[in-house]
Amino acid sequence: MRVKNFSLTFGLELFKAFSDEARVRILFLLHQEEEMCITDLEHILDFTQTKTSRHLRYLKNTNLVSSRKVDQFVYYRIRNQTRDVITQIFQYMNKDTTLLKDMETFRILYSNRELAVWKLHHQNKPSSR
Template sequence: MQSLTDIADDLKLLGDKTRLAMLSLLKEREWCVCEFLDIFDISQPAISQHLRKLKNRGIVKESKRGQWVHYSLNVEDKPHLKAVLQQMPSSAAILASLNKEVKAPCCD
């Protein structure tokens, strides 16, 4: 079981709208950094910084394929995060709220 401090630190990361949206998208499938660049109107270094913070807490895991890094959710041992993410809207709803559509990944 995680300590209260660890749980609080995890939940602090979800306090950022971009990170919360990223995690919500990751509920349904893995995503490539290039896809996040198309979805969020922020720079590649900012995307990488958000993902680094999530990876450092063990909330996401990465796999490198060629020059691209793909991210997936890693919350099996974090029931507090699973509970929050279950309440989040679907990927389609999140993308619609951002006025974005899912395109074919640029990394394929």
């Protein structure tokens, strides 16, 4: 189900969510990457765990974001019902330097993680020399 028309209450909650820079940055990362773990958001945004959790709780309470737990990790994503509206808003913000810097930080952290996993898997293998 997608939001085609929404109530005044939902509109107010949506604009309140977008009135805070931290929440906009979190939503942008979730919008770009589909789903992210809270620890990744903390590292990318250089936020404390408390600050990140507080903003994610706010976004969950306004029904903009949903979560799922896998082992000890919690993953967050933008709810399907609100994705269209959020996508339209971010079309006007896609060249913002802060948001682009956050995405670059994510790419660096992700590539470093991939490199670390590769090294871990390949360091114990005997060489073919």
